[in-house]
Amino acid sequence: MEQSNNDHTALVDYVLHLADNNLILTQRNAAWCGHGPILEQDIAITNITLDLIGQARNFYQYAATLIGGDATEDSLAYLRNERSFKNCLLVEQPNGDWAQTVTKQFFYSVYQFLLYEQLQKSSDETLAAIAAKSLKEVTYHVTWSSDWVIRLGDGTTESQQRMQQAIDNLWNYTGELFEPAAYENSLHQQQIAPAIATLQPAWLQKVKEVFAEATLTIPENSFVQTGGKNGLHTEQLGYILTELQYLQRTYPGANW
Amino acid sequence: MKTIADHTIHQEKINQVWQLLQEVCDPEIPVLTIIDLGIVRNIFVDDTEQLVIQITPTYSGCPAMDAISVDIKLKLIENGIQHFKVQQILSPAWTTDWMSETGKAKLNAYGIAPPSASHLANNTTPACPQCHSNNTKLLSQFGSTSCKALYQCYDCKEPFDYFKCH
Known part of the structure; x- marks a missing residue:
């Protein structure tokens, strides 16, 4: 009985982790709505973000059914505190300039693609269905973000320098994507979650290919900042949640 | 029973x-x-x-x-x-494979280029739904809704939506 309780907790944590990654990146990207560098790219980043929030909703709805009781997709997004969020640190990092935004999206999309490619084979049918559905969308995100990394990296002196700065700012947060939390290890044993560490070589290879074409380099600093998957976040997340959750915290149950 | x-x-x-x-x-x-x-x-x-x-x-x-x-x-x-x-x-x-042939014809008549797997396979661009020229280019992979990309026709110069393959 205790074992099955632990399994249940691990599954809930994992589904929330998948949902939170998307929700927090959504909240970051959504800040570009109406502020994109040109109209087509304003539309592109918000369309990508619409995919991400749709995927997040599917995960939150599943988490709510697993948790039961009063839990809903809204309560999970709007009423949990910072320490309950299990998103990776990468997605909560500031948008910075367009270079930093597309670099963050590129790192995340390549990771998401490799993860969902495996997750669609999960023994958990709901996770497999969400992953298979999302994978088609993420394929476009990988193409779009790769194109931008190349365009700016292999662009002007300034765009190249800004891209390299963005990579230097974000690189320390990429290692966490592949460092499994306890719940990922436990679910891997049940063939629900992939062994996330095994996806790192393919991720690195794709990043290196795109960087080579973009004349960008991987930083030598190999320090890995972790914590997000277990609720230990950078100072960024508190501010994000303050804005994201303000309405429901101030006017509980407010509806359109 | x-x-x-x-x-x-x-x-x-x-x-x-x-x-x-x-x-x-x-x-x-x-x-x-x-x-x-x-x-x-x-x-x-x-x-x-x-x-x-x-x-x-x-x-x-x-x-x-x-x-x-x-x-x-x-x-x-x-x-x-x-x-x-x-x-x-x-x-x-x-998947766009489930879209009916009638649906594709209606889309084209409406001014949206219908999805076609052959564009992906042959690396070609969709024909302009206005003047039917094949001389078109991609402006953005993301258009006015999730399911569309934005193209432009080099001949009639009109921009048009393409229903993406999915």
Whole structure:
């Protein structure tokens, strides 16, 4: 009985982790709505973000059914505190300039693609269905973000320098994507979650290919900042949640 | 225990609902019905004698799904059908392969280039739905809705939407 309780907790944590990654990146990207560098790219980043929030909703709805009781997709997004969020640190990092935004999206999309490619084979049918559905969308995100990394990296002196700065700012947060939390290890044993560490070589290879074409380099600093998957976040997340959750915290149950 | 008579009654009702749903249009591309789009996946009667209409989203974040559910409900209620539910399913994932040929022709006439797998395979661009020239270029992979990309025709210079392969 205790074992099955632990399994249940691990599954809930994992589904929330998948949902939170998307929700927090959504909240970051959504800040570009109406502020994109040109109209087509304003539309592109918000369309990508619409995919991400749709995927997040599917995960939150599943988490709510697993948790039961009063839990809903809204309560999970709007009423949990910072320490309950299990998103990776990468997605909560500031948008910075367009270079930093597309670099963050590129790192995340390549990771998401490799993860969902495996997750669609999960023994958990709901996770497999969400992953298979999302994978088609993420394929476009990988193409779009790769194109931008190349365009700016292999662009002007300034765009190249800004891209390299963005990579230097974000690189320390990429290692966490592949460092499994306890719940990922436990679910891997049940063939629900992939062994996330095994996806790192393919991720690195794709990043290196795109960087080579973009004349960008991987930083030598190999320090890995972790914590997000277990609720230990950078100072960024508190501010994000303050804005994201303000309405429901101030006017509980407010509806359109 | 269901009798053959029950089964026939069910089948008639199911056929009637398929017919009725041909009158429900996509809220964002009103020239297409939800049948043309392949959104309606299955209609059946469950163990509790309830009619179940299963629909699948085109994209995870498609904001039209709630509107489509409401439109289906209204259409069925208007036609005296009761005791039914509309259920969203994710698997198998929606694909543009499910779009009907009629649907593709209607899209093109409406000014949106229909999806075609051959563009991906042959690295070509869709023909302009206005002047039918093949001399077109991609402006952005993301267009006015999740399901579309933005192209421009070099000959007539008009920009146009392309319904992405998915």
